[in-house]
Amino acid sequence: MGRKKLERFEFIRESPIVLEPEKEIYRTIKGNWRKEFFKNNHPIVVELACGKGEYTIGLGRRFPDLNFIGVDRKGDRIGRGSQLAMEEGLSNVAFLRTDIHRIQEFFDEGEVNEIWITFPDPQPRIKQSKNRLTHPRYLELYRQILVKGGTLHLKTDNDDFFDFSLGHLPASGFQDVISTRDLYNSELNGVHLGIKTKFEEIFFKKGFSIKYLQCKKAV
Template sequence: MRLRNKPWAKEEMSKYPHIVIPNPKECKGNWNKVFGNNQPIYVEVGTGKGQFLSGMGKLYPNINFIGIEKYDSVLVTALERIKETKQENVKFLNEDVENLLEFFADNEIERLFINFTDPWPKKRHEKRRLTSEGFLRLYEQVLKPGGDIHFKTDNQGLFEYSLHSFSKYGMILNNVSLDLHQSDIEGNVMTEYEEKFSKKNMRIYRCEAVYRD
């Protein structure tokens, strides 16, 4: 992904600390206080420009959503979306998912979304894939018992790898779709990439992976 540098992005985000949380380590274990309610918390890693979380926040006002995105030049677009819609149940972290345990306590999250992540196709980069064993271990720690991952990608190789990774880790696979937009799965909210790919009639792969209690 080529990024257009926006040197003003960090300063802009700093003006909205109620949307882009400036010190997420201080919120660990207390995210319900940040939102001001006891609603379930869902997290998207690699949230991009925020189209997915904005859409989810509108559909599910009784759920709190947190998007993690390390590129500030991308996240500033997500900020603009939420500023316009004034959605109080969507927050962002300008952080790296590798540091997930610094921001969330054990069992603090109920669901995690991974959408159109970098496939890192070379074998030597396997550990960077967000569905590799190391990341699954991180997610398991912050998710509640029986929590799940919802995963979407346009990359068949990454999807096959992820199904194997989930299964090898002992997770239960549900609603596996080899062509999401031709399936009967309801309530799908598209990301920016998904919208772009669907217009080209590209196949979208999706599954849900549940951690065992």
């Protein structure tokens, strides 16, 4: 393991805004994010598979009256995002190190107001479909932790993954779907707020159109 990675792992071990298995709060945070961590009653927004946390940090900068949590299993990635958040003094930002399929262990029913999924691995092969973050098994997890009427957002450059996602939402308890296959040239353009992930930058520069959808948990 390289020196920089070791330094980032050391950083997250000491970081008060990163929750990982070695810390006591990791085991007690479910249902207590507002009370134990953020110390407020503001709405909670979660970015799944956040990577370096571009959206978590970008949204945290723009919306100080909301709480943002980036979730990823890679400590190295979270280390980069958490360090930037601390340097900027973003008290409304946190990072959780875990696998997405364990999300119910850390959020109570109805504890989350919004979920963002930004440029996840599309898992292109058919046999990989169960690992797509919009597979029904994952959508059920999101449905349980979202408040009634809570919002789910998705951004991707992959057409097949986008179609797959659209096809599973209604049967998985999501409604009021709004979508576009060319975000930057649509009336929904403002929703991205000028925030781009690393992968979004790469694929956009290569000429791929950005697909976006939002939907609501059925009431």
